[in-house]
Amino acid sequence: MKVAIIGAGYVGLVTGVGLASLGHEIVCVEKDVTKINEINAGYAHFYETHLNDMLAKVIKDGNFKATSEISDALFNADISMIAVGTPFSEGEIDLSYIRQAAMDIGVNAHLASKNHVVCVKSTVVPGTTINVVKPIVEEYSQNREGIYFGMNPEFLAEGTAVHDFMNPDRVVIGADNSIASQLLTDLYAPFAGVDIKIVSIETAEIAKYASNSFFATLISFSNEISNLCSSVEGVDVLDVMNAVHLDKRISPIIDGQRITPGLVSFLHPGVGYGGSCFPKDVKSIIQFGQERGHALRLLEKVDEINVKQTSEFISLIKKNIASLKNVKVGILGLSFKPGTDDIRESPAIKIIHELTLEGANIHAHDPMANHAMHQILSPKYFVKYHESVDSLLHQVDLVLLLTSWPEYKKIGILDVCKNMPIFDGRRFLNKYDYPLYHGLGLNNQHGKKYEM
Ligand code: UGA
Numbered sequence: 001m002k003v004a005i006i007g008a009g010y011v012g013l014v015t016g017v018g019l020a021s022l023g024h025e026i027v028c029v030e031k032d033v034t035k036i037n038e039i040n041a042g043y044a045h046f047y048e049t050h051l052n053d054m055l056a057k058v059i060k061d062g063n064f065k066a067t068s069e070i071s072d073a074l075f076n077a078d079i080s081m082i083a084v085g086t087p088f089s090e091g092e093i094d095l096s097y098i099r100q101a102a103m104d105i106g107v108n109a110h111l112a113s114k115n116h117v118v119c120v121k122s123t124v125v126p127g128t129t130i131n132v133v134k135p136i137v138e139e140y141s142q143n144r145e146g147i148y149f150g151m152n153p154e155f156l157a158e159g160t161a162v163h164d165f166m167n168p169d170r171v172v173i174g175a176d177n178s179i180a181s182q183l184l185t186d187l188y189a190p191f192a193g194v195d196i197k198i199v200s201i202e203t204a205e206i207a208k209y210a211s212n213s214f215f216a217t218l219i220s221f222s223n224e225i226s227n228l229c230s231s232v233e234g235v236d237v238l239d240v241m242n243a244v245h246l247d248k249r250i251s252p253i254i255d256g257q258r259i260t261p262g263l264v265s266f267l268h269p270g271v272g273y274g275g276s277c278f279p280k281d282v283k284s285i286i287q288f289g290q291e292r293g294h295a296l297r298l299l300e301k302v303d304e305i306n307v308k309q310t311s312e313f314i315s316l317i318k319k320n321i322a323s324l325k326n327v328k329v330g331i332l333g334l335s336f337k338p339g340t341d342d343i344r345e346s347p348a349i350k351i352i353h354e355l356t357l358e359g360a361n362i363h364a365h366d367p368m369a370n371h372a373m374h375q376i377l378s379p380k381y382f383v384k385y386h387e388s389v390d391s392l393l394h395q396v397d398l399v400l401l402l403t404s405w406p407e408y409k410k411i412g413i414l415d416v417c418k419n420m421p422i423f424d425g426r427r428f429l430n431k432y433d434y435p436l437y438h439g440l441g442l443n444n445q446h447g448k449k450y451e452m
């Protein structure tokens with residue numbers, strides 16, 4: 001099948017490359033010419049595990065290309081997929097890129113195949129495909145016959161997006177008629193045996209929010225319990241949550257073997273969720289509920305707890321350090337999670353801001369995100385970026401761990417960490433390896449504040 005993908009961001013590019021590797025002919029439309037050139041040379045403009053290898057292969061096989069010409073992409077295309085950004089700005093979801101994509105598709109719809117599905121891949125609030133995309137495409141295509149509509153949410157997590165695409169747990173297809181659902185089902189036919197859910201377009205739209213909101217809720221729940229634990233002597237939230245994880249309704253015992261589901265990795269305390277999805281999706285669905293006169297009170301709290309979680313961490317530091325003025329603070333981890341160079345909504349940004357206000361001198365290390373952080377913080381914030389963990393550790397007075405990159409696990413063996421306060425914002429390190437260890441959800445204040 002031929003598919004035009006509008007937008008070559010994380011979702012568009014990974015989806016396009018994935019579909020091309022299944023044998024489909026993919027043309028990805030992107031406005032930024034530098035990105036197009038990079039992509040066509042086999043290099044994604046962002047880091048994603050295995051993406052470049054797969055991109056190079058599908059280009060070589062002739063199944064994939066990027067272009068600025070939507071007419072080229074829509075020519076004879078069976079499906080056009082809208083995979084543009086839907087940021088949350090000024091209190092609501094910003095649909096301007098969606099509208100523009102719908103307009104461009106409408107104008108070029110005469111070039112598409114006899115039966116053509118316009119499918120929204122971007123995360124959009126319920127009703128957007130039918131009430132926003134459809135009328136625009138119909139207007140600009142002058143009601144061309146044979147155009148149908150669909151919504152196919154993505155469930156790709158950054159860092160594992162290529163693996164997630166190639167090994168789907170489910171495919172959700174929202175369609176407005178049987179031709180649309182058949183064409184979209186055919187697209188995923190190579191994934192024989194995978195659960196394909198055919199639902200209404202609005203169901204598909206809301207399923208994506210329900211999924212992300214559920215995981216965000218688990219995280220904020222864990223953080224709320226964690227904050228409680230830190231106020232009770234002798235308690236460690238990790239032991240508390242472990243007792244929860246072992247409930248057989250969460251981690252069943254099958255044939256004598258304990259099964260630990262992926263869900264457990266979202267029941268862990270930390271400095272809060274970031275990234276381009278959870279924060280904006282929770283806020284967008286809250287706003288959608290308000291507009292419908294249906295307040296989403298649980299999700300409002302989920303968001304509130306998350307926004308406040310970086311302050312909980314700063315309080316933990318301030319409880320133990322007499323003053324942060326001129327203290328050299330080393331931050332390990334800047335990306336919103338390990339395995340990516342993405343810093344969007346990363347808790348590190350707020351923490352750097354707060355520490356700078358306190359007069360601390362910030363040193364930072366991230367295996368991938370130093371450059372990205374420098375680009376958004378400079379020149380307002382002065383941060384000294386280190387190429388190696390070792391270099392950072394030898395120049396700071398205390399350490400904050402903000403992203404659980406695997407390479408940070410082993411810093412406990414270094415002598416330099418034995419005399420330095422360590423504040424673990426992800427409860428990632430082994431607390432017994434560090435004489436001066438402090439972590440969220442752990443009631444282990446020393447009673448006396450460190451003087452730096
Ligand atoms: C998330 C979802 O997991 C994907 O299923 C979804 O497709 C994607 O959003 C999307 O909407 O496109 P992603 O944002 O890449 O994927 O990252 P996650 O691995 O889900 O982590 C999100 C955030 O939660 C990270 O900042 C992570 O550090 C944080 N987190 C995770 C916690 O703070 N605590 C936890 O216990 C687990």
